[in-house]
Amino acid sequence: MRWQRPLSAGVGVAPLRAHGSRWVGQFVRNMLEISNHARVALKQGAPLMEVAPSFIDLSAYNPALFGGAPPKPFVDRVLAVREYTLIQPLWRQAFLQRFNYDSALLGRIDDDALLPCSQVVNASFMVASDDPGVFDFYRDQLGLKPVGVQEIPYEQAMASRGVFDLREGECHWCYTFEEPRSGDTNDTRRSGRLYLFRFPSSSALPDRLSQSQPGHLGCSLFTWRVRDAAALRDASLAAGLKCTTLGEDEFDVSSFLCVTPDGMHWTFQQASTSEIASLSP
Template identity: 35%
Template sequence: MNQNPTIEGIYEVCIGITEPMPMIEYWQQFGYRIGKTGELTAPTVNNLYGVNSNLRSIRLYHQNVDHGLIRLMVWEKPTNEGLEMTSMRVLGNRWATTLTTDVLNILNHAEDAYLTGLPIKCTFPQWEIIYKTDKGRPFFDPAVGVREMMLLQPLTRQVLFQRFNYTVPEYGKINHASTLKTSQFTHAGMIVQDDSKETLQFYEDVLGLLRSRDNSETSYESSEAARQIFDLQPGEKFTVTTFDDPRSSTNWQEARSGRMYIIRFPEEIKLQSCFEQSQPGCLGMSLYTYRVSNIKYYFERVKNSAATKITDIVNNEFGEQSFSFVAPDGYLWNLISK
């Protein structure tokens, strides 16, 4: 067994539910399939996740990838309804992003769902220039960018994007056999407020993640997608910091998916705090996990940091060594042993 301490990209996005079949069928359209299943009784669940409920979980795999997976957490007694259709500009927000080759097809389904009366909110896929390249002549040279849309439902909070005229080979693997022609989750997002950026040091200094992008500013005036997805108002802006699998690269063409995407709003903007609706026991997207080797190494590092509510290392519902903690920015995390 490899005892060298290593950490990978975001391993799972965990979704609290009460009925598994509708969610399994939904994610199958995005190329996921049923993998491991497991159960825990309430006392162990309370030790690991701080929830007084029996738990049954189902891990969903996506092709042969080792990150960007889904864990459906079936709670016998969920603590609350979760984030539901709450705005994306709240503290505690969690969402997951997926690459697709047909974003308009997903928009078609979302609009059909809306017309049938299902609770759903989506934005039109806006044109965004993610990576700065030499500008060509419109209608003559390739247009390099993405179409990006948001899709909110009571149990899922998604951003989907389609690339045009560029590739990042290790950033998202499309399952072409899936109905919606989508990849695993390429990154997961959070909202923070910390003008000093001190809380973000935790991810670099304690967990050893690669800070691949920092202080990238987005304003109301510069991004139509940000206006729609994050309800930016005139004159408002936020900055983006990203943390990657250490095997990734700051060269965007060599980046690996599994990214943590942090949107930092200025402290002067009043944001609602929804941490109580986005942690284990809640319904909807409520937890992210990282997979590590030498979990005791990471346990000691976290224990000697500014993290709080650190649990003991116990076996999770899949029989894997695991522990949880709250990072200095207020988000609850779970680490899993490889």
């Protein structure tokens, strides 16, 4: 999307640690190949910021899915993910590389691309709030499947310690919502997830909410297609949320803009008849 008269340059290459910060997640075949391009771009003077790849031990991070027994180094296969974060003025991306496991429906990597990666599989943002129910909209009105809320103290943090520049003793929470058809196994998990992060107000995050909204450059708007946009708008208004009128957008799709309780702006589009049929269980 291109704004005719941008309100500002947006958040630029500011770190992810901020109230209102948005980013997306994609799976990649080789994150170091992307990092190589980033290093060349930096050498040529491009404005960007990167966070070195972090290690996520899946047996500890998600024992219910991957088993809780720690692997024996240099004996067992290590089920893991490496996460590399690349921030540019118009893009804020977390690249994830799998090791020794796969999820066929969760990110389909295009191996013919210059930098083989998948479609966006996760949308993420961060807020500072003391309200544990700040993200209830995504369950109650949008109808996503809540998978769980993970409390992550500093001592147990993996990727988030470096990516979010955690302070010693600091705690945060990760809320996961999935597409309703997504299952509980690696073979049935699907793209279309929200990884939402809540920090307590005592963390005093920089406030960049106003700069990460429509009209500002960069990652400033998420769009979600729904089965019944009119019904979702009615439910959102009934919940006291601010919504625009329902009308055709620049793609000739019926849609509306909504400000959710966490302060984020969303565009909700009406799915076509064929899309709705493809979403049937």
